[in-house]
Amino acid sequence: MLRTLSLVLCVVAVSQQLDISKFSVPEAVEKGSDAELLCEHDGTEKETIVKWFWKPEGADEPTPIMIYQRALGAEKKIIIPRTEPLLNITLIEEDKHNLALWDLQPEHSGTFECKVEEEQDFQERRNSSDMVVYSIGDGPKLSFEGEEEVLVVCEAFGVAPQPDITISYDSTTFNTTVLEGPIDGLYNVSANATLNRQDIEGVEISCKLSFEDEVITSDVMAVADTYHSADGAERTTAVWALAALATLLHLQL
Structure with missing residues (x-):
């Protein structure tokens, strides 16, 4: 009985370790500017899958588009969506999962979501936020x-x-x-x-x-x-x- 309780407490302790400690998506970005998407977690890097998703504003397709993933210690992978205009993506730092989006256009407005999961413990955390790319043109x-x-x-x-x-x-x-x-x-x-x-x-x-x-x-x-x-x-x-x-x-x- 004590052994079973000990195992339960251990699982609870492990489950508490996974969390998104830092998440940030700018609310508004001017046309042609750049933006940083931040997603950092408290999990074990080698046992954690990190993914970024993007759902364009007004998109007919309800399923968000995956734009980045790294699975269980594998090399990082950026998936470039086939959009027009192109969504330009690079990593800010090689040892983190923060993305830089550059030369943003109004069509890039939408919802950006970071998903962190550990398959071993069936844990998952998600954070999302909307970003609008705006243009004032030459002003009124x-x-x-x-x-x-x-x-x-x-x-x-x-x-x-x-x-x-x-x-x-x-x-x-x-x-x-x-x-x-x-x-x-x-x-x-x-x-x-x-x-x-x-x-x-x-x-x-x-x-x-x-x-x-x-x-x-x-x-x-x-x-x-x-x-x-x-x-x-x-x-x-x-x-x-x-x-x-x-x-x-x-x-x-």
């Missing part, structure tokens, strides 16, 4: 057209993931978003509003790009400008003045 742009009825246009190009864009002033917001894409994982997005000149004269109008995923942050996701109708009139007057000068010089010649 704000423009005005017209005089009495002013067309306000807010737009951004080459953005990912699927964005929203809004025009706002005072307590009024317009988000009639027109979306194009994705093309190579990127979207073009715009919103417009026709406003009365008198309502926005001297008022600051903002154009803001946003995403459903709030972990995406950037200093260039919003732009603002104060509308002055005189600015448009001055530009128009300057154009007519240049045209008149050109005509006068031509007649003199």
Whole structure:
């Protein structure tokens, strides 16, 4: 009886040894940047199998794709998924299972999972986390057209993931978003509003790009400008003045 209890305690002690001591996947990475995936365990290296899986965001196939494995002391093996664009993977350190992903693209967004198991004791540990690869493109742009009825246009190009864009002033917001894409994982997005000149004269109008995923942050996701109708009139007057000068010089010649 004591011997049986001793064996049970031994198995429990062994089972407590296997754990993922360090796990890290960045929440958000800008397009073209690199990322480090960390997975370190407390198990015995020679008796442990370590695997990394990736499930692309929006993938139809429910089964994650294995991108790395090392089985029971064998040589490490990186399995390159046949994706377009290619998911570039290297090991950060030869004696660990941490991966470097480089030149990431929006199509690489998804869930990354590390699985550690010891077949001898039937133990298994899994950790997973989502990563989004985003693009702000060239940032939102704000423009005005017209005089009495002013067309306000807010737009951004080459953005990912699927964005929203809004025009706002005072307590009024317009988000009639027109979306194009994705093309190579990127979207073009715009919103417009026709406003009365008198309502926005001297008022600051903002154009803001946003995403459903709030972990995406950037200093260039919003732009603002104060509308002055005189600015448009001055530009128009300057154009007519240049045209008149050109005509006068031509007649003199």
